[in-house]
Amino acid sequence: MTIQDFGINTAEVYPVTDSRQVLSPTQNGAAEPVFFAIQGEHHDGHRFITELYKKNVRQFVVETAALTPDLRHELAQLPDARIHEVGSSLKTLQEFAAEHRSRFMIPVVGITGSNGKTIVKEWLAQVLSPDFRIQKSPKSYNSQLGVPLSVWPLNENHTLGIFEAGISKPAEMQALQSIINPTIGIFTNIGPAHDEGFRSQKQKVAEKLRLFRKAETLIYRKSYSEIDEEIHLLLKAVNPTIRLISWSTDPTAAVPVSYIPQTIGTQISVRWEGRDYGVEVPFSDLASLENATHVLLATLVLGVMDVNLLRERFARLRPVSMRLELKEGIHRNLLIDDTYNNDLAGLSIALDFLNQQDASRPKVLVLSDLLETGMKPDELYPAIARMVAEKNISQLVGVGPEMGRYQSIFTVPNRFYPTTNALLQSGYLNELTDSVILVKGARRFSFESVVSRFVQKSHRTVLEINLDALTHNLNFYRSKVGSQTKIMVMVKAFAYGSGSAEVASLLQYHRVDYLAVAYADEGVGLRQNGITLPILVMNPAPESFRQLLDYNLEPEIFSFRILDEWRQFLNEECPQPGAEKPVVKYPTIHIKLDTGMHRLGFLPGEIADLGAVLTANPDLRVASVFSHLAGSDDAEHTAFSQKQYRHLIEGATQLEQMLGYRPLRHLLNSAGIVRLPDYKLDMVRLGIGLYGVEVSKLEPQQVQAVGTLKTIISQIKDLKAGETVGYSRRGVLTRDARIATLAVGYADGYDRRLGNGVGQVWVHGVLCPTVGSVCMDMTMIDISETQAEEGDEVILFGQSVSIADLAERIGTIPYEILTGVSERVKRVFYRE
Numbered sequence: 001m002t003i004q005d006f007g008i009n010t011a012e013v014y015p016v017t018d019s020r021q022v023l024s025p026t027q028n029g030a031a032e033p034v035f036f037a038i039q040g041e042h043h044d045g046h047r048f049i050t051e052l053y054k055k056n057v058r059q060f061v062v063e064t065a066a067l068t069p070d071l072r073h074e075l076a077q078l079p080d081a082r083i084h085e086v087g088s089s090l091k092t093l094q095e096f097a098a099e100h101r102s103r104f105m106i107p108v109v110g111i112t113g114s115n116g117k118t119i120v121k122e123w124l125a126q127v128l129s130p131d132f133r134i135q136k137s138p139k140s141y142n143s144q145l146g147v148p149l150s151v152w153p154l155n156e157n158h159t160l161g162i163f164e165a166g167i168s169k170p171a172e173m174q175a176l177q178s179i180i181n182p183t184i185g186i187f188t189n190i191g192p193a194h195d196e197g198f199r200s201q202k203q204k205v206a207e208k209l210r211l212f213r214k215a216e217t218l219i220y221r222k223s224y225s226e227i228d229e230e231i232h233l234l235l236k237a238v239n240p241t242i243r244l245i246s247w248s249t250d251p252t253a254a255v256p257v258s259y260i261p262q263t264i265g266t267q268i269s270v271r272w273e274g275r276d277y278g279v280e281v282p283f284s285d286l287a288s289l290e291n292a293t294h295v296l297l298a299t300l301v302l303g304v305m306d307v308n309l310l311r312e313r314f315a316r317l318r319p320v321s322m323r324l325e326l327k328e329g330i331h332r333n334l335l336i337d338d339t340y341n342n343d344l345a346g347l348s349i350a351l352d353f354l355n356q357q358d359a360s361r362p363k364v365l366v367l368s369d370l371l372e373t374g375m376k377p378d379e380l381y382p383a384i385a386r387m388v389a390e391k392n393i394s395q396l397v398g399v400g401p402e403m404g405r406y407q408s409i410f411t412v413p414n415r416f417y418p419t420t421n422a423l424l425q426s427g428y429l430n431e432l433t434d435s436v437i438l439v440k441g442a443r444r445f446s447f448e449s450v451v452s453r454f455v456q457k458s459h460r461t462v463l464e465i466n467l468d469a470l471t472h473n474l475n476f477y478r479s480k481v482g483s484q485t486k487i488m489v490m491v492k493a494f495a496y497g498s499g500s501a502e503v504a505s506l507l508q509y510h511r512v513d514y515l516a517v518a519y520a521d522e523g524v525g526l527r528q529n530g531i532t533l534p535i536l537v538m539n540p541a542p543e544s545f546r547q548l549l550d551y552n553l554e555p556e557i558f559s560f561r562i563l564d565e566w567r568q569f570l571n572e573e574c575p576q577p578g579a580e581k582p583v584v585k586y587p588t589i590h591i592k593l594d595t596g597m598h599r600l601g602f603l604p605g606e607i608a609d610l611g612a613v614l615t616a617n618p619d620l621r622v623a624s625v626f627s628h629l630a631g632s633d634d635a636e637h638t639a640f641s642q643k644q645y646r647h648l649i650e651g652a653t654q655l656e657q658m659l660g661y662r663p664l665r666h667l668l669n670s671a672g673i674v675r676l677p678d679y680k681l682d683m684v685r686l687g688i689g690l691y692g693v694e695v696s697k698l699e700p701q702q703v704q705a706v707g708t709l710k711t712i713i714s715q716i717k718d719l720k721a722g723e724t725v726g727y728s729r730r731g732v733l734t735r736d737a738r739i740a741t742l743a744v745g746y747a748d749g750y751d752r753r754l755g756n757g758v759g760q761v762w763v764h765g766v767l768c769p770t771v772g773s774v775c776m777d778m779t780m781i782d783i784s785e786t787q788a789e790e791g792d793e794v795i796l797f798g799q800s801v802s803i804a805d806l807a808e809r810i811g812t813i814p815y816e817i818l819t820g821v822s823e824r825v826k827r828v829f830y831r832e
Contacts, residue, residue, distance in 0.1 A: 010100040019048035034059040036089040097148030098178040108161035110182025114191035117164040122320045132160035138345035142166035169197035173210040185212040187220040222246035279314035326829035329454040331433040339447040351391040356509040359530030362394035368441035369400030381406035461711040469704035486683035488514035501529035520544035523553040558592040558600040588623035595627040595647035611658035624664035625652040632672035633695045671696040693814040708798030711744040726772025745777040749821035753810035762795040
């Protein structure tokens with residue numbers, strides 16, 4: 001099937017692969033959505049076709065293998081839907097994007113490598129944006145799905161494309177090559193990322209080189225010998241006319257490069273086609289210098305050779321923020337910081353993230369002129385106006401002369417200011433309360449001052465929560481149980497220290513089936529923050545029954561006492577039909593059986609009496625029957641876990657026979673999902689695994705660290721051997737040492753047991769031991785092996801210092817480390 005088979009032009013449609021991100025079709029020539037229903041390991045887009053049809057989407061690409069008789073019947077009920085049946089929706093999307101790309105005879109830069117792809121892309125766009133109208137990958141959209149979505153928006157107004165491509169296994173690059181079809185290639189470097197998908201490093205290089213099999217020019221660093229060898233062995237064989245620009249800091253190289261340290265930053269000097277070019281960049285680390293060199297050479301290849309212009313533009317390069325950060329703001333606001341990512345695709349991504357947050361709060365967008373879209377203003381701003389209207393924005397704050405010129409086309413409540421300073425001086429930002437505020441602006445508008453005005457000031461210790469890692473972990477556990485098994489996620493104890501409302505919002509966005517909290521007030525907080533998912537309360541108490549009823553929270557019933565108290569409360573509060581008060585619908589209940597944990601739950605001998613009570617009170621609808629494994633994290637207890645499973649099945653079956661219907665059954669926790677997947681039943685309960693700790697230790701590499709606890713160095717002292725550090729002089733120095741004081745202590749959740757060298761923290765790539773006792777608000781460390789300075793960042797736990805390792809060092813469990821992080825520590829949530 002080709003694009004022509006659809007009977008439309010790709011310029012008239014836009015592809016949608018996530019039902020939550022569709023914009024309703026509008027009139028006046030706006031692009032129409034086409035939904036590509038992709039059946040993947042963790043999801044099935046075909047489930048949402050009817051939902052999208054109700055949003056007036058009419059074109060659907062569906063996969064033959066997914067078309068069950070029930071789905072075909074469902075589609076037949078959509079009278080004016082255009083259903084395009086294909087073998088693979090993803091492959092079809094890729095083929096359409098490739099066909100669309102072939103229509104444009106413009107230079108296109110394709111970037112691959114192990115690291116630096118996104119940074120090179122963003123810096124290249126920054127340097128070249130005055131000379132070209134650029135379409136580039138948003139964020140790090142470099143996957144099999146991300147690349148076609150990045151290339152599709154190419155139009156006749158663009159004069160340059162910049163796209164990155166990443167692969168994780170063989171045969172993936174072939175599809176991406178046909179979509180990007182670069183004229184200029186950049187191979188950034190090669191490293192261990194995704195090594196597990198390839199037989200060897202050479203195979204990985206060879207696969208990545210497929211991107212450049214039709215390119216005219218390839219830029220790479222000759223010092224990476226495996227890249228250089230494979231280029232001459234393989235690439236030159238299939239593309240003998242390709243122009244190779246191999247640079248090196250070796251002065252005898254074809255393109256010699258030198259790095260000369262400056263007072264601030266580094267000068268990069270390049271000998272190019274007989275002429276010397278020198279620029280200064282505000283970086284000194286080798287990774288940034290390598291990335292900037294690739295950018296400089298690509299800029300020269302594209303013909304921007306004015307030395308003064310180059311110096312000016314490279315001097316303005318700044319670290320690339322690839323993150324959407326969600327921060328606590330003043331006046332009870334939540335702030336999403338997406339400054340300096342200034343294109344239409346990035347705006348769409350950020351608006352989707354905004355809409356994942358608390359549904360009950362007004363959504364405010366602070367937006368500057370968009371300067372990197374490649375679109376004409378009379379096309380761009382109407383598109384933005386439609387997007388803003390569709391995304392349920394409550395208030396738009398526009399900054400910049402172009403935004404102001406198009407003020408009349410925005411239908412949502414709005415305010416416009418010519419400059420950032422005018423916005424700050426207006427005082428309007430101080431009027432915003434209880435809102436979720438997205439701040440997104442071009443670099444020249446210096447929106448960091450807007451972010452600074454909003455952000456809640458606190459001490460410099462923060463817990464960063466990686467929402468992408470959390471999503472990855474959720475998908476890993478989903479893959480273990482399959483799409484037919486429901487998932488209940490534990491968000492008790494402040495979501496294991498990660499922040500209940502923010503985590504719950506993400507889980508609701510990803511359509512988990514249930515949430516679980518320990519106490520009713522946790523559930524109330526989630527409801528007040530816009531969470532509509534079913535919520536199980538594991539420890540209900542009579543004093544909280546009113547909250548359970550008012551906020552539709554579902555109690556766990558584990559004893560006859562709590563069952564009788566709940567029944568009595570409902571009889572008093574919810575009269576039957578005919579009474580004076582209106583009838584109130586009871587929340588469903590969850591019955592816990594004690595199958596051997598002997599903590600809470602009905603024993604086997606009590607099930608008959610329990611069934612009799614429930615049968616006599618049919619309004620007490622049972623949503624689920626469940627139990628809790630005592631030793632799922634250890635193979636030693638597998639036989640006992642199997643016994644618990646049998647007891648649950650026996651008890652649940654007995655209850656079902658008395659009730660006359662079948663509630664959900666669930667038993668597995670995080671460790672059980674990995675160790676005992678055959679016992680998944682109707683639902684599983686995901687807890688610590690979601691937050692990055694695989695406690696069964698069978699597949700620890702499959703989960704990613706979610707939380708990173710960071711602080712800064714407050715002061716550094718050079719001390720002599722024999723001196724002591726901290727309370728009770730417990731830190732005795734056996735050598736001359738540099739001692740740094742950190743702005744974190746046990747009141748923040750850094751356990752006292754980690755003092756005196758038991759704990760280690762990460763400073764500039766070095767593990768540095770603690771010295772002396774951990775204080776309430778401060779901790780001292782030995783940084784003698786580093787070049788650290790005051791104000792530098794320190795990682796207390798995260799990817800480089802695992803929570804599991806910390807827990808083992810002090811003889812506890814990862815749960816305690818996670819939940820022990822104080823709520824006074826600011827949480828910063830981010831997405832890449």
